[in-house]
Amino acid sequence: YRWTQWIFRKMVERGLAYLAEGPVHWCPAQGTVLANEEVQDGVYVETGDPVERRMMRQWMLRITAYADRLLEDLDLLDWPESVKEMQRNWIGRSEGAMVTFAVADRPGCAFEVFTTRPDTLYGATWCVLAPEHPLVDGITHPEREAEVRAYVARARRQTDQERTAAAEREKTGVFTGAYAVNPVNGERIPIWVADYVLITYGTGAIMAVPAHDERDHAFARTFGLPIVEVVSGGRDVQAEAWTGGGVAVNSPLIDGLAVREAKAHITAWLEERGLGRVKVQYKLRDWLFSRQRYWGEPFPVAFAPDQSLRLLPEDALPVTIPELDDFRPTEDGRPPLARASGWVEVDLDGERCVRETNTMPQWAGSCWYYLRYMDPHDDRLPVDPEREAYWGPVDLYIGGVEHAVTHLLYARFWHKVLYDVGLVHTKEPFQRLFNQGMILAFSYRDEGGRYYHPDEVEQRGDVSVVRETGVPVEAQIEKMSKSKRNVVDPLEIVDRYGADALRVYEMFMGPLEQVKPWQTSGAQGVHRFLQRVWRLVVDEETGALQPAVGDHPLPRDLGRALHLAIKETTEGIEGIRLNTPVSRMMEFVNLATGADRLPREAMRAFLAILAPYAPHLAEELWERLGLPGRAADGPWPTWDPAMLIEDLVEVAVQVQGKLRATLQAPRDLPAAELAALVKAHPNVVRYLEGMTVVREVVVPNRLVNLVLKAG
RNA sequence: GGGGGCGUGGCGGAACGGUAGACGCGCCCGACUCAAAAUCGGGUGAGCAUCGCUCUUGUGGGUUCGAUUCCCACCGCCCCCACCA
Numbered sequence: 175y176r177w178t179q180w181i182f183r184k185m186v187e188r189g190l191a192y193l194a195e196g197p198v199h200w201c202p203a204q205g206t207v208l209a210n211e212e213v214q215d216g217v218y219v220e221t222g223d224p225v226e227r228r229m230m231r232q233w234m235l236r237i238t239a240y241a242d243r244l245l246e247d248l249d250l251l252d253w254p255e256s257v258k259e260m261q262r263n264w265i266g267r268s269e270g271a272m273v274t275f276a277v278a279d280r281p282g283c284a285f286e287v288f289t290t291r292p293d294t295l296y297g298a299t300w301c302v303l304a305p306e307h308p309l310v311d312g313i314t315h316p317e318r319e320a321e322v323r324a325y326v327a328r329a330r331r332q333t334d335q336e337r338t339a340a341a342e343r344e345k346t347g348v349f350t351g352a353y354a355v356n357p358v359n360g361e362r363i364p365i366w367v368a369d370y371v372l373i374t375y376g377t378g379a380i381m382a383v384p385a386h387d388e389r390d391h392a393f394a395r396t397f398g399l400p401i402v403e404v405v406s407g408g409r410d411v412q413a414e415a416w417t418g419g420g421v422a423v424n425s426p427l428i429d430g431l432a433v434r435e436a437k438a439h440i441t442a443w444l445e446e447r448g449l450g451r452v453k454v455q456y457k458l459r460d461w462l463f464s465r466q467r468y469w470g471e472p473f474p475v476a477f478a479p480d481q482s483l484r485l486l487p488e489d490a491l492p493v494t495i496p497e498l499d500d501f502r503p504t505e506d507g508r509p510p511l512a513r514a515s516g517w518v519e520v521d522l523d524g525e526r527c528v529r530e531t532n533t534m535p536q537w538a539g540s541c542w543y544y545l546r547y548m549d550p551h552d553d554r555l556p557v558d559p560e561r562e563a564y565w566g567p568v569d570l571y572i573g574g575v576e577h578a579v580t581h582l583l584y585a586r587f588w589h590k591v592l593y594d595v596g597l598v599h600t601k602e603p604f605q606r607l608f609n610q611g612m613i614l615a616f617s618y619r620d621e622g623g624r625y626y627h628p629d630e631v632e633q634r635g636d637v638s639v640v641r642e643t644g645v646p647v648e649a650q651i652e653k654m655s656k657s658k659r660n661v662v663d664p665l666e667i668v669d670r671y672g673a674d675a676l677r678v679y680e681m682f683m684g685p686l687e688q689v690k691p692w693q694t695s696g697a698q699g700v701h702r703f704l705q706r707v708w709r710l711v712v713d714e715e716t717g718a719l720q721p722a723v724g725d726h727p728l729p730r731d732l733g734r735a736l737h738l739a740i741k742e743t744t745e746g747i748e749g750i751r752l753n754t755p756v757s758r759m760m761e762f763v764n765l766a767t768g769a770d771r772l773p774r775e776a777m778r779a780f781l782a783i784l785a786p787y788a789p790h791l792a793e794e795l796w797e798r799l800g801l802p803g804r805a806a807d808g809p810w811p812t813w814d815p816a817m818l819i820e821d822l823v824e825v826a827v828q829v830q831g832k833l834r835a836t837l838q839a840p841r842d843l844p845a846a847e848l849a850a851l852v853k854a855h856p857n858v859v860r861y862l863e864g865m866t867v868v869r870e871v872v873v874p875n876r877l878v879n880l881v882l883k884a885g
Numbered sequence: 886g887g888g889g890g891c892g893u894g895g896c897g898g899a900a901c902g903g904u905a906g907a908c909g910c911g912c913c914c915g916a917c918u919c920a921a922a923a924u925c926g927g928g929u930g931a932g933c934a935u936c937g938c939u940c941u942u943g944u945g946g947g948u949u950c951g952a953u954u955c956c957c958a959c960c961g962c963c964c965c966c967a968c969c970a
Contacts, residue, residue, distance in 0.1 A: 256889045260965060263888065268969080289970060302970095345968085368968095375969045382970085388886085389968050457969050575964075682909070684898055688891085689963075696897065699909050702924095709924090754899070757908035764908095767925090826904040831951045833904055856936085871950050877903050881950045 176492035177546065177556035178538050179474040181588065183485055184595050186475070190236045193483070196462045200228035206503050207466040216331070226331055233464040233473060233532060237587045241265050241456045243601075244586055253607040254687075257578045264579040266457025271441045273381065273450040275301055277313055278353040278362050285309055285354075288376035288455050291386065292444070293436035296425040297404035298381035299394070300364045301354045302347065305329035306373035313365060315351020322348050322367055329369045345370055345393040356381075357449040358427060358440070368393065376455055384415065391415035405433065461584070463535060466509040468501040470533030476520050477528050484522050495533070509533070540581055541588035544568050544603060556597065563599050571604040574612065582607070608750055611689040613680075617660035618647040625659045651691045662692050671701040674788035678704065681752040681787060700756075704791055706763050707784070711777065711795045719798065726771040735762040736776050737817040743783040744813070752787075759784060774799060779811040827852050828879040829861045845872040852878045 185191040199208040203223035212218060213225050237244075245265050248258045270290035277283040287301065303310055305326040314322045325348045347368030354365050370389055371380050384394035384401040391414070394401050406423045407416035422428045427443060428436040444450030464473070472493045474486040486493060496514035504512050511531035512518060518529050545557040548565040552558050573581075582604070589603035618626045618638060632641045639646050654661045667676045679697040684690045713720050728736070739758040746755040762780060766772055778801055785792035785805040796805040820841060825848065827835040835857040839848060849870045852858055862882070869881035 254889090256965085259888060263966060266969060270970085287970080291970080370968045370970095372969070380970050387970065389970075392968090455969085578965075679909095682897090688898095690897065693897065693910070695910050703909085705924095714924095753897095754908080757899075760908055824904080828903085828951070831949095836904060869950060871903090873903055877951090879903080879950055 175471045175494060178471045178534065178542070179491050179493060180488065180556060181542065181592065182471075182534070182538075183474055183488070185235065185591060186483075186485055188591070188594075190239065190591060191463070192234055192236065193231055194234045194460075195229040196232035196234065197227045198230050198232070198466070199225050200230075200507070201225045205505060205507050207507075230466075232462050233530075235461040235463045235587070237461045237584075238456060238458055240587050240590050241267065241458050243590055244458075244583065247586075247590075247601050250602055251607070252605060254609055257575065257582070257607060257609065260578040261583055264458060264583065268455050268457075270453055270455060271437075271444065271450050272377070272453040273357060273444060274448075275354040275357065275379075275381065277309075277365070278355050280313065280352075283309075283313065285379050286377045287379045287381045288453060289381060290455075291383065291433075291437070292440045292450070293422060293425075293428060293431075293433055294383040294386050294404050295356065295358050295381070295440055296422075297383040297385045297402045298356055298363060299384060299400045299402055300366055300382045302366045302368045302371045302380050302382055302393075303350075304371040304373040304378040305367055305369055307367075307378045309379075310350065310367055313350055313352040318349060318351040322350055325367060345389070345396045347393065347397065357444065357447075358425075364399075366397075374459060375457065385411035386416055388415045388417065461587075463538075464530075464532035465535045466503055467533055468495065468498060468510040470495075470535060471538055472511065472533055473530040475530045476522060477530070478522075478525050479527075484525070484527055486520075486522070493529075537581065537584050541585045542592070544571075544585075545592070545598065556592075559597055559599070562597065566598060567600045567602060568604045570606045570608060572608045572610055575609045578609075608687065610686050612653065613662075613683075614651050614689055614691045615654045615660040615662055616649050616691055616693075617652050617658040618649055619658075620645050620647045625657070627659045654692075662694070667694070667697055671697055672704070672790070674791050675701040675704055678756060678787045682756040684753055686750055686752055703756075703760055703763065704788055706767055707788075707791060708795070710763065710766055710772065711798060720772070722770055722772045723774055723777065723799070724771065725775075726773040728773050728776055729769070729771075732762070732765055732769060732773075732776060733817045734820070735765045736779060737813040738762075740779060740783055740811050740813040741818070744810070747786070755783075756787065759787075781805045782808070782811050823875045825852070825875070826877040827855060827858060828877065829858060830882060831879060834858055834861060839875075841875055845870075845874070848872060848878060852880070 182191060199210070199213045200206075201208055201218045201221075201223050204218065204221065207230070208218055208225060212220070216225055217223060218225055245262060245267055248261060251258065268290050270288055271292040272286050272288055273292060273295065274284050274286050277285070285301075285303070285307075289295075306329075310322065310326060325346075345368065347366045347370070350365045350367055352365045353362040355361070356363055366382075370393065371378065382390040382393065382399075383404070384390040384399065385403045386405055391401065391411075393399065401412055402424060403411045403416075404423060404425050405416060405420040407418050407420040409416045419433045422431050422433075422436045425436070428439050431439060441450060441452055445452070472495055474491055474493050476484045476486060478484055495511065496517035498510060498513055500513060501510050503510055509531045511529075511533065518531060520527050520529055542556065545562060545566070549557045549561040552561075585603055589598060590601065592598045593601055616628060618628065618631045618640075620626070620640070626640055626647055630640055630642070631638050631647055638649050652658055652660065664676060671679075675697055679700040682700055683692075683696065708714075709720070711720055711723060712718070735758075739755065739762045742758040743755040746752055759780070766776075777795075777799060781792045781796050781799075781801075782805050785796075789806065792805045822838050823841050824836055825839050826833055827837060835852075835855050837851065837855055839851060843851070849872060853862065853867075858880070862880075864884065865882040866885055867880050868883050871877075871879040871881070
């Protein structure tokens with residue numbers, strides 16, 4: 175709390191945190207504010223009570239001030255391209271122009287619109303205001319007032335989701351009775367109110383160019399509004415919007431210019447006359463940072479009698495949450511902390527102030543916890559800059575993609591603020607990001623849609639059926655979920671096979687980044703492998719060391735398997751490929767299982783590479799072998815390339831690119847000799863009859879391919 | 886609608902442009918056992934047939950001596966965003 179609040183103070187001081195009216199989901203029946211996930215189809219999912227949008231005074235964080243840096247600095251990161259792209263899309267930078275439209279017959283009354291296509295200004299045949307736009311009330315013609323009011327009220331009731339979810343939804347809207355003046359040609363165009371324009375993007379008002387925008391085109395068709403072509407793209411714009419490039423037409427100022435030049439020209443023209451300007455617009459919005467919840471960091475601020483803001487002094491931190499018996503919001507809808515009357519009032523410099531009763535969201539702590547890990551006990555600062563300089567930034571961050579545009583963007587923002595404050599020395603918090611895939615599970619569902627627990631299901635021939643009733647069920651691979659009855663409890667696996675087996679199986683399942691289904695039988699296979707490792711060293715009957723273990727020389731085949739395993743494991747850790755090393759270790763163990771002499775040194779190296787995968791087992795065997803220290807303490811074994819080489823190699827023989835034979839040959843046999851050997855092979859001779867070899871492709875120690883032609 | 890990703894045996898998955906299917910699961914056979922489990926050994930892509938051949942990495946093309954791998958188009962599935970002007 176203390177240091178999160180400390181950081182928040184810095185944000186307030188820098189103007190990065192501010193109070194504003196922000197929309198919340200308000201449930202009148204419950205008297206509470208609801209989180210996004212608690213609302214569906216306009217009702218509170220738990221009770222079915224209707225939910226409406228309500229504006230409340232909220233803390234906002236000015237993440238938009240960092241939009242450009244958040245965008246640019248993505249280039250510094252070793253992150254999956256897909257995540258970078260998601261962040262780019264989320265930030266949503268677009269270049270365009272702000273254009274001012276005056277309202278006709280109302281001197282001094284005007285509104286701005288944002289457009290990425292100022293070149294299409296001559297094609298603007300109406301304007302649209304979002305239902306929430308502040309001008310709606312003022313400009314609506316008395317005759318249209320009832321209709322407009324009803325429309326706005328309906329839009330206000332709907333959640334964002336309802337308004338935007340159905341993209342194929344029909345366009346709706348109402349005419350206000352007012353007109354705007356198109357700044358380039360002075361034409362009067364009607365002003366509509368429609369919910370396809372969002373108050374949350376741009377200015378909440380647009381110019382509609384139906385000929386060159388699909389949404390406007392759909393709207394024009396619904397309401398019979400005129401469509402004027404201003405970019406010639408060789409299509410009939412009455413039938414379909416043309417959003418591609420072309421040459422400006424019907425646009426006296428820019429006729430004949432291509433889109434690029436036309437944009438620049440029009441924008442400059444508007445700018446000279448004070449009617450418009452270049453504008454970079456972002457989808458990213460400031461971050462609504464307060465919650466009406468009990469749990470969460472309180473804001474380190476209070477309000478003076480005159481309502482002005484007061485920051486609590488640093489030595490007043492942490493502000494902790496008061497104890498309450500009742501964690502619900504107050505009857506009149508204020509946050510739960512408002513119930514703590516004794517806590518709410520606070521003296522600041524002799525003034526009787528009232529504390530902020532909102533709390534911070536769960537994100538707050540997650541935005542900088544990694545810094546605290548570097549210096550958990552510091553009581554002067556969130557993190558000591560020297561320690562941060564030593565440890566930071568985070569070298570490798572492993573997490574799911576679900577954080578791509580939430581946590582990972584928020585944390586980058588906070589880190590940049592702390593960079594500006596001088597607390598951290600890098601622009602970015604997480605240098606390398608790796609998204610591990612989700613583990614899915616098989617679920618079983620009958621025709622009626624009812625789910626069965628895997629234990630209730632058995633396999634009869636080709637079909638799965640419910641054991642008790644014989645009802646056929648269909649198997650599918652889905653996210654683990656209680657309602658689908660397919661959740662695998664890791665603790666049960668630990669009970670059955672041990673933590674090592676769980677851990678190794680999770681690595682063995684497949685590439686870490688891939689989503690893949692859990693299969694308990696696979697964990698059992700890994701368990702078997704680990705038991706074999708155990709028996710390699712320990713005689714199960716007596717508990718004594720296996721007599722085969724001793725100070726023997728390393729046989730060629732076993733050494734090869736071992737060094738292959740060391741190589742794969744070492745490279746796998748660097749590249750986060752953790753599944754194939756397990757296979758190589760299995761191969762070593764399979765070979766070692768049959769051996770009557772097992773060199774202690776080989777086991778030492780093997781246990782060292784096994785240790786990150788199966789630490790309990792590795793350390794136990796390490797000790798039993800009487801090896802010094804711990805397996806995990808190193809040194810990490812190195813592989814000898816010479817050990818990987820075989821004296822006799824198997825060479826694939828292809829004729830016309832098709833495999834016709836394989837043969838054993840001494841390693842590094844000169845190409846000519848190898849080719850001669852190949853051509854003498856009985857299987858090859860048959861194919862050479864009546865043919866001429868036109869080309870011999872020789873891949874040393876691997877393959878020979880003979881290219882033939884008739885004659 | 887936009888962006889990203891993935892399609893390989895019955896299943897999870899391996900394969901620097903070079904013998905497709907490593908390793909594991911499952912299944913089959915054998916050993917041990919009175920029996921079962923556990924364990925150990927062997928087999929296991931499909932088909933034709935038995936020196937072997939043909940087919941096979943979602944489908945269709947292309948590049949190449951050679952393509953699961955590179956390029957193009959299509960089909961299917963998954964994830965993220967979505968009336969963003």
